[in-house]
Amino acid sequence: MLSSLNSTSMLLGLVSLNSKNWLFLPRNISSLFETGEFLVKPYKVVWKSIATELCCAVQGAFKHELLTNTIVIPDHKLVIIPFEDSVEAHYVCGCLNSSPARFVASTYIVSTQISTHILEYIKVPKFSESNPLHLQIAEISEQCHEQTSNRNIEQVLNLEADLDRCASKLWKLTDKELKAIQDALINSQKSKNSKPKIVDED
Numbered sequence: 001m002l003s004s005l006n007s008t009s010m011l012l013g014l015v016s017l018n019s020k021n022w023l024f025l026p027r028n029i030s031s032l033f034e035t036g037e038f039l040v041k042p043y044k045v046v047w048k049s050i051a052t053e054l055c056c057a058v059q060g061a062f063k064h065e066l067l068t069n070t071i072v073i074p075d076h077k078l079v080i081i082p083f084e085d086s087v088e089a090h091y092v093c094g095c096l097n098s099s100p101a102r103f104v105a106s107t108y109i110v111s112t113q114i115s116t117h118i119l120e121y122i123k124v125p126k127f128s129e130s131n132p133l134h135l136q137i138a139e140i141s142e143q144c145h146e147q148t149s150n151r152n153i154e155q156v157l158n159l160e161a162d163l164d165r166c167a168s169k170l171w172k173l174t175d176k177e178l179k180a181i182q183d184a185l186i187n188s189q190k191s192k193n194s195k196p197k198i199v200d201e202d
Helices: 007-012 086-097 099-106 132-149 153-170 175-194
Strands: 014-016 022-024 043-048 056-059 078-083
Touching: 043 086, 056 086, 056 132, 078 086, 086 099, 086 132, 086 153, 099 153, 099 175, 132 153, 153 175
Parallel strands: none
Antiparallel strands: 014 022, 043 056, 043 078
């Protein structure tokens, strides 16, 4: 019987035999989708697909003395952009974590869903090793990762301010425009925090 079921039925996990009876397939049938070489790239910019705001990180190798293959493959709850080079990955991560990029994302993301379509609206210039501004953004991003790991919040805040200034140069924003964007993000966060939380009494 199983060999006669089509692939669509197998993926759905059930097939209608008639209006009254259903055949449920074994639960150990599984499938894997959206795979490719991009999953095994050494560096990836990642962010949660379910989140209230855009927040990115660079995922590198997981170093362990007992492992020969240390490439990390994120699970399906993370959106990824693959890279061969850590500097380029940190450049893109820095751009997306800046206030201008996060502001653009906040204006159109649907509820808590953040997909890859943000790159259709946030135009990150192509990385160039010969561009000092690109290298500076990458360096700041790398420092942010390091200081966050060390839980040095004050230093992270200073680095984020530097990142915003670099991003404003990248996208040719004036100081006034950058300040307006930063204020809008702060007000938006305050608005989210002030909303009453629904408690499930069950």
